[in-house]
Amino acid sequence: MSKKTFTGGCLCGGVRYRASGEVLRFYHCHCGRCRKTNGTGHASNIMLKGDALEWLQGEALLGHYKVPEAERFYNRFCKQCGSPLPRDVPNHGLLIIPAGTLDSDPGIRPEARIFWDSRAEWSCEAGELPTYTEYPE
Numbered sequence: 001m002s003k004k005t006f007t008g009g010c011l012c013g014g015v016r017y018r019a020s021g022e023v024l025r026f027y028h029c030h031c032g033r034c035r036k037t038n039g040t041g042h043a044s045n046i047m048l049k050g051d052a053l054e055w056l057q058g059e060a061l062l063g064h065y066k067v068p069e070a071e072r073f074y075n076r077f078c079k080q081c082g083s084p085l086p087r088d089v090p091n092h093g094l095l096i097i098p099a100g101t102l103d104s105d106p107g108i109r110p111e112a113r114i115f116w117d118s119r120a121e122w123s124c125e126a127g128e129l130p131t132y133t134e135y136p137e
């Protein structure tokens with residue numbers, strides 16, 4: 001896929017970012033950690049290959065929470081309003097962008113629902129998207 005640049009920000013507008021890289025994946029993730037992080041039935045995340053994550057403003061407002069037992073799962077968020085924000089995956093050269101924080105339509109669509117077996121019973125139906133127990137093979 002091609003290289004893209006995304007801009008976005010948090011609910012209060014205090015934090016603004018620009019991220020760029022090659023689009024690898026766009027998933028709805030139904031795992032328990034994503035549900036807690038977002039307070040919703042699933043997270044909608046775009047995964048980029050690239051380490052070009054730039055904070056245009058509000059870097060001092062960034063909070064960070066690493067799940068103690070997780071290998072690398074952590075949440076990055078605005079300390080003022082609580083919005084999740086992009087995070088890099090250490091040692092993997094990946095960026096994860098919470099799609100709901102984008103300024104505009106990224107022009108790509110989710111390709112699958114992952115961690116489907118962890119979903120809440122009341123969560124969205126799969127619709128036309130393929131589902132995977134965890135990650136696709």
Ligand SMILES: [Zn+2]
Binds near residue numbers: 013
């Ligand atoms: Zn904010």
Ligand SMILES: [Zn+2]
Binds near residue numbers: 030032034115
């Ligand atoms: Zn997840």
